[in-house]
Each structure stands twice: as structure tokens, then as C-alpha cells.
Amino acid sequence: xxHPKFKSIKSIRGMFLLIFLAFAGILVFTHCNTAEKSEVKTxxxxxxxxxxxxxxxxxxxxxxxxxxxxxxxxxxxxxxxFFEPRISKSGLISCxxxxxxxxxxxxxxxxxxxxxxxxxxxxxxxxLNAALHDTQFWNGRAKDVEEQAGMPILDxxxxxxxxxxxxxxxxxxxxxxxxxxxxxxxxENPLVYRNVGxxxxxxxxxxxxxxxxxxxxxxxxxxxxxxxxDGLQMFLDAGCQACHRGAAMGxxxxxxxxxxxxxxxxxxxxxxFDFTQRESDKYFFKVPSLLNIAKTYPYLHDGSVWSLKETIxxxxxxxxxxxxxxxxxxxxxxxxxTLTGEIPEYALKIPILPPSEANTPRPRFDx
Amino acid sequence: xxHPKFKSIKSIRGMFLLIFLAFAGILVFTHCNTAEKSEVKTxxxxxxxxxxxxxxxxxxxxxxxxxxxxxxxxxxxxxxxFFEPRISKSGLISCxxxxxxxxxxxxxxxxxxxxxxxxxxxxxxxxLNAALHDTQFWNGRAKDVEEQAGMPILDxxxxxxxxxxxxxxxxxxxxxxxxxxxxxxxxENPLVYRNVGxxxxxxxxxxxxxxxxxxxxxxxxxxxxxxxxDGLQMFLDAGCQACHRGAAMGxxxxxxxxxxxxxxxxxxxxxxFDFTQRESDKYFFKVPSLLNIAKTYPYLHDGSVWSLKETIxxxxxxxxxxxxxxxxxxxxxxxxxTLTGEIPEYALKIPILPPSEANTPRPRFDx
Numbered sequence: 001x002x003h004p005k006f007k008s009i010k011s012i013r014g015m016f017l018l019i020f021l022a023f024a025g026i027l028v029f030t031h032c033n034t035a036e037k038s039e040v041k042t043x044x045x046x047x048x049x050x051x052x053x054x055x056x057x058x059x060x061x062x063x064x065x066x067x068x069x070x071x072x073x074x075x076x077x078x079x080x081x082f083f084e085p086r087i088s089k090s091g092l093i094s095c096x097x098x099x100x101x102x103x104x105x106x107x108x109x110x111x112x113x114x115x116x117x118x119x120x121x122x123x124x125x126x127x128l129n130a131a132l133h134d135t136q137f138w139n140g141r142a143k144d145v146e147e148q149a150g151m152p153i154l155d156x157x158x159x160x161x162x163x164x165x166x167x168x169x170x171x172x173x174x175x176x177x178x179x180x181x182x183x184x185x186x187x188e189n190p191l192v193y194r195n196v197g198x199x200x201x202x203x204x205x206x207x208x209x210x211x212x213x214x215x216x217x218x219x220x221x222x223x224x225x226x227x228x229x230d231g232l233q234m235f236l237d238a239g240c241q242a243c244h245r246g247a248a249m250g251x252x253x254x255x256x257x258x259x260x261x262x263x264x265x266x267x268x269x270x271x272x273f274d275f276t277q278r279e280s281d282k283y284f285f286k287v288p289s290l291l292n293i294a295k296t297y298p299y300l301h302d303g304s305v306w307s308l309k310e311t312i313x314x315x316x317x318x319x320x321x322x323x324x325x326x327x328x329x330x331x332x333x334x335x336x337x338t339l340t341g342e343i344p345e346y347a348l349k350i351p352i353l354p355p356s357e358a359n360t361p362r363p364r365f366d367x
Numbered sequence: 368x369x370h371p372k373f374k375s376i377k378s379i380r381g382m383f384l385l386i387f388l389a390f391a392g393i394l395v396f397t398h399c400n401t402a403e404k405s406e407v408k409t410x411x412x413x414x415x416x417x418x419x420x421x422x423x424x425x426x427x428x429x430x431x432x433x434x435x436x437x438x439x440x441x442x443x444x445x446x447x448x449f450f451e452p453r454i455s456k457s458g459l460i461s462c463x464x465x466x467x468x469x470x471x472x473x474x475x476x477x478x479x480x481x482x483x484x485x486x487x488x489x490x491x492x493x494x495l496n497a498a499l500h501d502t503q504f505w506n507g508r509a510k511d512v513e514e515q516a517g518m519p520i521l522d523x524x525x526x527x528x529x530x531x532x533x534x535x536x537x538x539x540x541x542x543x544x545x546x547x548x549x550x551x552x553x554x555e556n557p558l559v560y561r562n563v564g565x566x567x568x569x570x571x572x573x574x575x576x577x578x579x580x581x582x583x584x585x586x587x588x589x590x591x592x593x594x595x596x597d598g599l600q601m602f603l604d605a606g607c608q609a610c611h612r613g614a615a616m617g618x619x620x621x622x623x624x625x626x627x628x629x630x631x632x633x634x635x636x637x638x639x640f641d642f643t644q645r646e647s648d649k650y651f652f653k654v655p656s657l658l659n660i661a662k663t664y665p666y667l668h669d670g671s672v673w674s675l676k677e678t679i680x681x682x683x684x685x686x687x688x689x690x691x692x693x694x695x696x697x698x699x700x701x702x703x704x705t706l707t708g709e710i711p712e713y714a715l716k717i718p719i720l721p722p723s724e725a726n727t728p729r730p731r732f733d734x
Contacts, residue, residue: 083469092480097459101717102450108723109730113459117484117732295722307725348717350468352710355662356475358674363476365484 043219048229055241056249058217059129063208064344070202074183078203080176080351081196087166088159090115091363095149095200098158099127101348104295104340105207110303114152115160116367121269123303128343129291131205133251138285138301140254141275146201150193160367163193168361170196175354209292209341216338224338231335238322238332240315249290249339257285260314261304269301294337309333410586415596422608423616425584426496430575431711437569441550445570447543447718448563454533455526456482458730462516462567465525466494468715471662471707472574477670481519482527483734488636490670495710496658498572500618505652505668507621508642513568517560527734530560535728537563542721576659576708583705591705598702605689605699616657616706624652627681628671636668661704676700 045053081087085094098112099105105126107113112124122138127145130136136148152158153166170176171191183199184190215223224232235241244250254272262268272281285301298304299311309329316322324332412420448454452461465479466472472493474480479491489505494512497503503515519525520533537543538558550566551557582590591599602608611617621639629635639648652668665671666678676696683689691699 085467085470086475090480091476092464092474097464100452102720103452104719107459108453109458113457113732119732297723306723306729343719345716348719349712350715350717352471352715353469356664356673362673365480365486 045219046221048233049217049219049221051236052232052241053217055236055245056217057247058214059208059210059247059341061210061214061218063210063214064206064346070205071183073179074199074202075206076203076351077176077179077183078199078201079347080179080353081200082203083351084353086169086353086356086360086363087153087161087196088115089161089165089364093159095127095152098124098152101343104128104292104343105130106296108297110298112158114158115156116365118157118367120155120157122301123298125288126292126296127204128207128209128341129248129289130207130251131201132208132246132248132291133286133289134253135251135286137275138269139272139275140286144201145204146197148197149200149204150197153196165361166196167191167193172357172360173354174357203347206344207347209343211291211339211341213338214341224335227331228335228338231331231333234324234328234331235335238316238324239320240332243287243319244290250287251289253287254281254284255287255319256283257301257318258283259300259302259304261302271301290336291339292341294333294340308336312336412586413588415600416584416586416588418603419599419608420584422603422612423584424614425581426575426577426614426708428577428581428585430577430581431573431713437572438550440546441566441569442573443718444543444546444550445566445568446714447546447720448567449570450718451720453536453720453723453727453730454520454528454563456528456532456731460526462494462519465491465519468710471495471659471710472497473663475664477665479525481525482523483732485524485734487522487524489668490665492655493659493663494571495574495576495708496615496656497574497618498568499575499613499615500653500656501620502618502653504642505636506639506642507653511568512571513564515564516567516571517564520563532728533563534558534560539724539727540721541724570714573711574714576710578658578706578708580705581708591702594698595702595705598698598700601691601695601698602702605683605691606687607683607699610654610686611657617654618656620654621648621651622654622686623650624668624685625650626667626669626671628669638668657703658706659708661700661707675703679703 082095082099085092085097088094093114098107098114100107105128107124109124111119111122113119125138130148131145134140136142136145137151142148142151153161154163170180177191180190180195180199184195187195212223241249243253243255246252257271258268268283269285270282272284272286273279275281288301293299294308297308298306299308300314305311305314312329312332313324316324449462449466452459452464455461460481465474465481467474472495474491476491478486478489480486492505497515498512501507503509503512504518509515509518520528521530537547544558547557547562547566551562554562579590608616610620610622613619624638625635635650636652637649639651639653640646642648655668660666661675664675665673666675667681672678672681679696679699680691683691
């Protein structure tokens with residue numbers, strides 16, 4: 001292996017720090033209330049909890065509220081745009097087509113299908129908790145969810161629209177004009193393409209899914225079974241947290257990786273190289289988040305593996321040179337199931353979209 | 368014109384009667400409570416209300432509850448299946464793809480786009496209030512929503528699955544196996560293809576949207592503006608209620624119709640003939656429901672007209688030999704806006720779908 005395996009993007013992450021502070025605040029709050037409320041769980045941490053917290057930070061208990069640090073107007077507009085098919089060229093494809101809320105923010109396909117039944121080269125990651133990543137896309141070409149959200153809309157393989165089309169569509173509907181004004185009150189011309197991404201990003205920032213593992217890390221030792229804790233111990237002993245760390249258990253560094261399918265076929269995605277054009281970035285991909293991993297199959301950047309256990313074995317062998325017994329793999333899989341969180345109710349409620357007007361551009365199906 | 372224009376399917380409709388009985392019940396109930404509740408509106412009907420009620424029946428106020436006359440288990444299962452893309456061959460297309468709840472149960476496209484980006488010949492009608500129609504599809508080839516629901520899943524242009532595929536997919540997931548058992552408790556082998564349609568149909572039966580016009584017909588004269596009432600008067604004077612009658616304001620008869628586009632191009636859908644093979648059914652289409660008509664564009668059976676006003680003029684000229692002034696057309700359009708109803712909250716809440724298992728059939732994209 002001639003490449004260094006890992007590249008950290010930032011040494012200290014503001015988000016990371018904030019979440020730790022929130023966590024500390026909750027601990028203090030919980031402690032202060034112990035005397036009155038007998039049902040409050042003890043915050044004395046076990047050795048395993050403490051060890052884990054050196055690498056992984058839990059989502060705050062009130063993650064949904066914390067994520068709502070922008071106005072209701074921008075978040076609701078963002079949700080509407082997330083479900084809005086008319087911002088695609090065909091009028092058929094919305095963000096939710098590939099990032100389906102019914103299936104944990106993914107399409108459960110190896111690679112997504114877009115305009116004209118065209119397929120892209122990479123597996124669509126979940127939008128759930130995506131705001132916790134340091135960068136967006138497998139190659140990190142967008143710095144945040146706001147920048148990311150604007151890109152698939154314009155991709156010829158995905159929604160195949162143009163900035164002009166999107167602005168024309170939205171400007172044709174009085175309700176959207178009003179909603180952009182309310183969402184971006186300080187701006188003279190709020191209905192611009194950049195703000196489409198800004199609004200969708202604001203919505204995505206609330207897509208935080210609190211899981212049993214979060215409860216466990218916040219002091220509830222009973223949130224995991226003994227078997228799941230054994231799986232966590234195995235996960236840490238193997239060293240998975242070297243990459244799958246932080247609040248998203250991933251998303252904050254790039255690593256050299258080729259899938260078995262890519263090795264077999266000799267046709268490999270080039271990862272971060274496609275963005276930076278640096279030879280040293282060739283075949284480097286963003287470490288995926290493990291949150292909701294049991295629900296966001298198929299796995300690896302080309303979606304070539306359907307089984308979670310098979311994925312565990314592939315990654316462990318390739319990244320850590322570990323070979324697990326069948327039971328060890330099963331234990332880790334059982335632990336990973338505890339990362340499945342609750343999707344906020346608000347995100348599951350379909351918004352009613354305003355009707356098209358006479359001057360709303362019509363759908364086009366040509367490729 | 369050599370064809371008789373209209374064919375009634377049934378002379379008396381059970382649904383029609385039931386809704387009138389429910390309406391009568393509400394009247395009695397409201398009357399009995401008038402003494403105590405000063406805010407209850409008078410039920411003395413105006414002449415226009417009475418005239419309208421000879422042709423059109425309102426949805427009951429508690430339409431959502433009335434629709435829920437099957438078990439919660441079958442309705443919830445039906446909702447999951449409605450949002451389930453894995454019952455399509457590609458794993459990408461669900462009922463909600465073309466009958467999008469965010470856009471009043473339609474895709475707002477001239478004709479729908481299905482498997483392999485293929486297009487069908489006809490505009491997808493809304494699923495909202497579809498259970499009130501006497502038959503399903505533009506050609507009436509399905510007798511009810513239960514029978515209808517099973518057909519697009521198998522259509523090569525739409526979801527392109529087979530019965531075997533659907534049963535194999537659903538049987539592979541323990542949660543679905545349990546849910547079919549709970550939804551069809553008397554059946555030895557509940558997870559069969561027929562019950563997929565039965566469950567989706569049960570869900571569709573609750574998709575009743577109560578509108579300002581329903582409130583008006585139930586005695587609230589203030590639910591419509593004077594202008595909207597003038598539009599209603601114009602609608603009745605023109606004779607639109609000859610076809611657009613009953614609880615769905617349509618859906619209970621077939622009429623000869625060719626769209627301007629079909630006449631111009633000389634390429635016309637054959638309508639009910641495709642189903643019955645009777646020469647006398649050639650170019651006969653089910654009269655579409657007018658409920659939520661302002662939101663379910665584009666119009667006519669080939670989705671060839673985007674404007675509601677243009678549609679009003681086309682149909683009035685063609686079916687009733689009427690030519691409206693611009694103001695008359697606008698009045699009728701204003702009245703038709705009052706048929707936009709409320710989608711039940713329950714239907715807008717996206718269900719979380721169970722995860723695929725190792726033996727769940729994988730998506731296939733070939734045509």
C-alpha cells in the first residue's frame with residue numbers, strides 16, 4: 001500500500017465540541033434533578049461507556065430541537081423543496097425519491113436511478129444525520145448540506161435541471177415567493193438558486209436520529225443488551241473507531257478503499273481524486289457514517305454488498321487486517337443495530353405543495 | 368354524433384344512499400343540539416343548496432372515520448404497501464410515485480413515467496376519493512379500489528413486477544408476514560397477491576377529502592363566497608351535473624370523449640372499448656371526479672390540457688354545446704376551487720418500512 005490510509009480534514013470540529021458541551025449540560029441537569037426524580041437514571045458511567053466516549057459522542061437527547069436553530073419558515077420551506085418534484089427537469093424526481101424518508105433516507109438501491117432511467121456510479125448516502133459530517137458526498141466535494149443540496153438537482157444523471165429552471169418553477173408559484181421572503185427576511189431577492197440549497201440544508205439539519213446507543217452513551221447502561229455491549233467491546237478492540245468516530249461515527253475523514261467488486265472488475269471509482277485532481281487522493285472516499293447503518297443497505301460506495309455482516313468482514317480485513325469469527329461478526333452486527341434511531345415525526349409528515357400556475361414550466365422527459 | 372353520449376352503470380348506488388343517510392343523520396344530530404349550542408349553524412337549506420343536493424351529495428363531516436370501517440391493521444398495512452417501492456421490479460417505484468400525497472394523489476404529469484422511463488397512454492387519476500367511484504381506471508376495467516390497486520404493480524409500463532415477485536419480496540420480511548396475519552386474521556395463507564390489493568384498497572378508502580363545498584351542502588351557507596355560489600349556479604344552469612354527479616361528482620358513468628389533441632393528431636385512446644371490446648364502447652371514458660380538480664392537473668384522459676379554464680370550455684362545448692364568456696368560465700373555475708378538500712393527516716404521515724432481508728429479491732432495472 002503506497003497511500004497513507006487516512007486523512008483528517010479538521011483537527012477540531014466545532015460541531016463535535018458543541019455536542020460534547022450539550023452532553024455535559026445534560027449531565028449537570030440530570031444530576032441536579034436526581035434528588036427530586038427517582039426515575040432519573042444514574043449518570044455514573046461504566047468503564048465501557050467511558051472508553052467509548054473517548055472516540056464517539058452521542059447525539060443530545062433533544063437533538064431534534066437542537067437541530068432547529070434556524071427559523072421555522074426556512075425549515076418548512078426546506079421540507080417542501082425536499083419533497084418537490086417540479087424542481088427536476090421531468091417534474092417526477094424529488095430529493096425524497098433517492099433519499100426516501102420511508103426507508104431511512106436512502107433508496108436501498110446499489111446506485112440511484114435518475115432522469116431518463118440513468119444510473120450514477122455511487123451509492124446514495126442517507127440524509128439522516130448528514131449535517132454532522134465534515135463534508136458532503138463520497139468525495140467531499142461539498143462543504144455542507146446547504147452546498148450539497150443544490151448539486152443533485154443540476155446533475156444530468158439525477159434531477160437534470162438547471163438553476164434557471166428551478167428559479168423559474170418556484171417563482172411562478174405565489175406561495176413559494178412568499179415562503180422564500182419569510183425564510184430569508186433580510187434579502188432583497190430571496191428566491192435565488194443558492195437559497196434553495198440553504199433551505200433544504202436547514203431541513204436536513206433537523207434530521208437527527210436519536211438511537212439506543214445515544215441513550216447508552218448518555219448514561220443509560222440498560223439501553224444496550226449484554227450481547228450488544230459485547231459487540232461494542234469487539235468494535236473497539238478491533239479499532240473500528242479509528243475511522244468511525246465522532247457524532248456521526250464517520251464522515252470526518254477520507255480513507256483509501258476499493259470494493260471487492262471494483263478489484264474484481266478492475267473498474268474503480270476514483271473517489272476524492274475526481275474533486276481535487278490530486279494523485280494522492282485517488283481511491284480515497286469519505287468514511288461513511290454508521291448511524292442507521294442496519295437500514296441503509298446496500299453497502300460500500302458502489303452499493304455492491306447487501307449484507308451487513310459481509311460488509312463488516314470486508315472492511316475489517318481491508319482496513320484493520322482483522323478476521324472475525326462468525327460469532328464475532330454477529331456480535332458487531334448486533335451492536336450496529338443499536339445505532340438505528342428515531343426519525344423526527346416532523347420529517348415524516350408530507351408537506352402539501354402549492355399548485356402549478358399557467359407560467360410554471362412544464363415537465364420535460366428528453367435526456 | 369352516432370353514439371349515445373352517456374351510459375349509466377348502476378341505477379342506484381349503495382354508497383350514494385349511505386352518504387345521504389349519514390347526511391340525514393347529521394342534520395338530525397345538529398338539529399337536536401341547536402338548543403344547547405348557539406354556535407351550531409342553521410340547517411335551513413337555501414334554494415341553491417336544495418337544488419344542488421338533487422344531484423350532488425356531500426361527504427359526511429366525519430368522512431375519515433366513516434372510511435375507517437376496516438381494521439387499523441389492514442389500513443396501516445395498506446398504507447405501508449402504498450409507499451413500498453420494493454413491490455416494483457426496480458425497487459424504486461411505489462404507488463405514491465404516481466399518486467403523490469404531496470400533490471393531491473397525482474403526479475401532475477400528462478402521463479405517468481414508469482419502469483425504464485416508459486410512459487403510459489393515459490393521465491393518472493387521483494387516489495383521493497377514488498373509492499367513491501363506481502369503477503376504477505378511465506375504462507372501468509377494475510370494479511373497485513381493491514382490484515385496481517393490484518394492476519399497476521404488474522403493468523410492464525408501470526411497476527413491472529409479477530405476482531410472484533411481490534409475494535416473494537413481502538414474504539421475506541418477518542414484519543410483513545406478521546402484519547398480513549394481523550390484517551387478514553381469518554385466512555390460513557394471508558400473504559397472497561390478492562391481499563396486497565385488498566390492503567391498499569382499505570387504505571385508499573380512507574382517502575376522503577372534505578371540502579368547503581361539502582360544508583356548504585351540509586347547510587353552512589357561508590362556506591362559499593357569493594361569487595363561488597354564482598359559479599355553482601352557472602355550473603348547474605349549464606348542466607354539468609348531468610355527468611358530474613353524486614358524491615364524487617363523477618366516476619359513475621361513461622361518456623364519449625375525444626380530446627382536442629386526439630382529434631388533431633388522429634391518434635385517439637379507445638377508452639372502455641379496450642376493456643369490453645364492444646364497438647359501442649369505443650372512445651367512451653369514465654367521467655372523471657371533480658373533487659380536488661383544481662389540484663389534479665393536467666386535465667382530460669390524456670393529460671393534454673394544463674389550464675382548468677381551458678378544460679371547462681372544452682368540455683362545456685363538447686358535452687353540452689355551451690360557450691361560456693370569459694367571466695362565466697372564471698366563475699365556474701372559482702366554484703371548482705371549493706372542491707379542494709383536506710387530505711387526512713394520517714395519510715400524510717410516511718410509514719417506516721421494514722428492512723430487506725438476505726432473501727429479499729434484489730432490484731432489477733432491465734425492461
